Amino acid sequence: MRILIVTAAAIFIGFIGPASMPPALAQDSGLKQDECVNDNTLPEGLPLRSLKVKARWGWVPPIVPTSSAEPILTVGEPYTAHKRNNTIRAVSRALLKDHQPFDETIVGASASSGTSGAGSKPLGVFAVLYTTSCTRIIEGKECNGPNRCVDVEIRPYYVRLERTRIANLILPIPRSNRPTFLKEVPRTLMAFNPGLAINYDREYGPAPRVESSIDLLTLKPLLAGDEVVTTQNNQLLLQFWGDKSLKRSFYDSGATLSLQHTRPGKTLERIAVKGQFVASNQPSGNGKHYYNSGRVGATFEVRPGLAWLGRIVAGGSYRFTGNRFFSGDGLLSEETDESAFDGRAIIDGRVADGLVRLGVWGNYSSPNDRSSNYRRGAAVLGYQKELPVALNQTVGLELVVGAGRAVGDVPEYARFYGGNLLSSFLYDDPNEPSLSLFPSGPLLRSFGKGQAGGVVGGSLIRGATSYRHLNVNVTIPIPKLSRPLIPAEKVIEDDELGIGGTLKDVIKGQMNTAQSSISVALQEQGSSFEEAEKEAEKIVREVRPAVNFIADQANIVSLKPLFMFDAAKLSVPGSTSDKTRFSAGGGLQLTIVVAKFEGGYMRTMNRLPADPKGNFVFRLVFQNLF
Numbered sequence: 001m002r003i004l005i006v007t008a009a010a011i012f013i014g015f016i017g018p019a020s021m022p023p024a025l026a027q028d029s030g031l032k033q034d035e036c037v038n039d040n041t042l043p044e045g046l047p048l049r050s051l052k053v054k055a056r057w058g059w060v061p062p063i064v065p066t067s068s069a070e071p072i073l074t075v076g077e078p079y080t081a082h083k084r085n086n087t088i089r090a091v092s093r094a095l096l097k098d099h100q101p102f103d104e105t106i107v108g109a110s111a112s113s114g115t116s117g118a119g120s121k122p123l124g125v126f127a128v129l130y131t132t133s134c135t136r137i138i139e140g141k142e143c144n145g146p147n148r149c150v151d152v153e154i155r156p157y158y159v160r161l162e163r164t165r166i167a168n169l170i171l172p173i174p175r176s177n178r179p180t181f182l183k184e185v186p187r188t189l190m191a192f193n194p195g196l197a198i199n200y201d202r203e204y205g206p207a208p209r210v211e212s213s214i215d216l217l218t219l220k221p222l223l224a225g226d227e228v229v230t231t232q233n234n235q236l237l238l239q240f241w242g243d244k245s246l247k248r249s250f251y252d253s254g255a256t257l258s259l260q261h262t263r264p265g266k267t268l269e270r271i272a273v274k275g276q277f278v279a280s281n282q283p284s285g286n287g288k289h290y291y292n293s294g295r296v297g298a299t300f301e302v303r304p305g306l307a308w309l310g311r312i313v314a315g316g317s318y319r320f321t322g323n324r325f326f327s328g329d330g331l332l333s334e335e336t337d338e339s340a341f342d343g344r345a346i347i348d349g350r351v352a353d354g355l356v357r358l359g360v361w362g363n364y365s366s367p368n369d370r371s372s373n374y375r376r377g378a379a380v381l382g383y384q385k386e387l388p389v390a391l392n393q394t395v396g397l398e399l400v401v402g403a404g405r406a407v408g409d410v411p412e413y414a415r416f417y418g419g420n421l422l423s424s425f426l427y428d429d430p431n432e433p434s435l436s437l438f439p440s441g442p443l444l445r446s447f448g449k450g451q452a453g454g455v456v457g458g459s460l461i462r463g464a465t466s467y468r469h470l471n472v473n474v475t476i477p478i479p480k481l482s483r484p485l486i487p488a489e490k491v492i493e494d495d496e497l498g499i500g501g502t503l504k505d506v507i508k509g510q511m512n513t514a515q516s517s518i519s520v521a522l523q524e525q526g527s528s529f530e531e532a533e534k535e536a537e538k539i540v541r542e543v544r545p546a547v548n549f550i551a552d553q554a555n556i557v558s559l560k561p562l563f564m565f566d567a568a569k570l571s572v573p574g575s576t577s578d579k580t581r582f583s584a585g586g587g588l589q590l591t592i593v594v595a596k597f598e599g600g601y602m603r604t605m606n607r608l609p610a611d612p613k614g615n616f617v618f619r620l621v622f623q624n625l626f
Contacts, residue, residue, distance in 0.1 A: 036134040040081040049149040059184035079150040126161045166310035169546035170355040180626040191222040196622040201420040203448020205247025214238045235260045254278035270301040283450035285461030286328030293321035313430040314345035325413035340365035346430035354385030374408030392484040396475035403468040415463025416441035418452030442469030442568040446583030446602040454572025464570035475560040485554040504551040562589045
């Protein structure tokens, strides 16, 4: 039986936000100039000068009343509190109707009317919606005639949580508290779903990166502006990516075509058959490694449903690669093709409300120009946690340890080179190229990408046959340089509906009622009572810590000092020294709505003669654009 995953949204209506008031009125009501009106009956009868709905990028469709019995605010007509309430309900209903055909089902209730609604096409998205408003009284010439008029701003707070990406439930990724009316997004953006990033280090230089993910089964209706009807269970996904150094000849590009079958709510949740092509030119010591590879394989995703173990992504593939390696001094070159079998697994879990991620990779390769094969294995374990020190203030901690080893007749192009990786093990999705391809070596950010190796013969930098590394990031909050994602606004009190406290309290309180709503919706979709109850409990258990974190700690804007430490040891055959290298440094972490920037300087603490003194690194990533 197909069990559909339901999204829950809590919709509550009513509340007074910042308003602009004449001095006399401000004195009478106890409000300051430009505050929202506390009593929405005060401006009754005044003409409405403007009506705005706060949504991302300003994409808002026409808001229409549900029926003639529920008139909404209209510019130029008299303001009433009743019309204001109807307008808030109309905006909330428009959001529900807008999102349901695309990727989620929303179950919600209105504090003013007690009504509820549900959609029918969930894809593992849990959403929380609260709609409020701000009424401002304006006086003087700005009213174009009357002495006083009214401005109204409708403010939906909307947060989406992707259950299929457990890391995004835990990590402090960029988030917006404003909704996107998806039908207003340009069709090309919806169809191609672009991702943008910019990386920099001393070796690679500035390198913009573009990614895109396209479901070919829905591409035609999306581009045509037609109603999108998803099959829920099947996707023909085309993913491609590319970055290019603006300083050197380095680049990395590729494309993946995968046929995916998804079974929402099942333990074996997704199965995919994939084909991939990669073309790349990457730094290796003081040389370069060019390669083109094609692979075919399969992956599967398992959701055990345990509190501490969220998702396992595993798979295997056959790969054929053409390699060309040239050292910087021309003393060493390798040109050969090879066949290989690759396997990997990425495991995401939750420990003490922090993300634990384990990655394991292995391959068995046969170069055409050698009589013997070689084998490689690598593992990385990471942990990330936000340690609360005050409301919306956390100390961020990231720990990563890893090791790798190659045995057999290992060619130079397959050896390990350390340096900056231009990626993030904890933050990248398990299906992104950075985690699907074999690790290139240890993270050592005082070196440029692929620069760290061992000196052999006086000047030639060669790669390692084994390595291990430890990396630590710590961020410190600055309260005055942050802004909470969910403000601690006082909301309407309603004893009958059990609504009260701050907006943070209301959002967290929805976890107490969400389970029954989800269970009812699942039963309407055909699940038995027992199946629906079990699945609803599982959904709420998964998302409750994320909702609590978002309500209490997440910031829409945050600037934090960043402290970094790396330790790495590379074992290079024939090298005069393979001591452990240490580097330390600091920088800044800046998050602004859809963008996250991390940058700083790392200094090598115990240099070898050929080692650089240090390295500037930064990474700017745009996420959740709509």
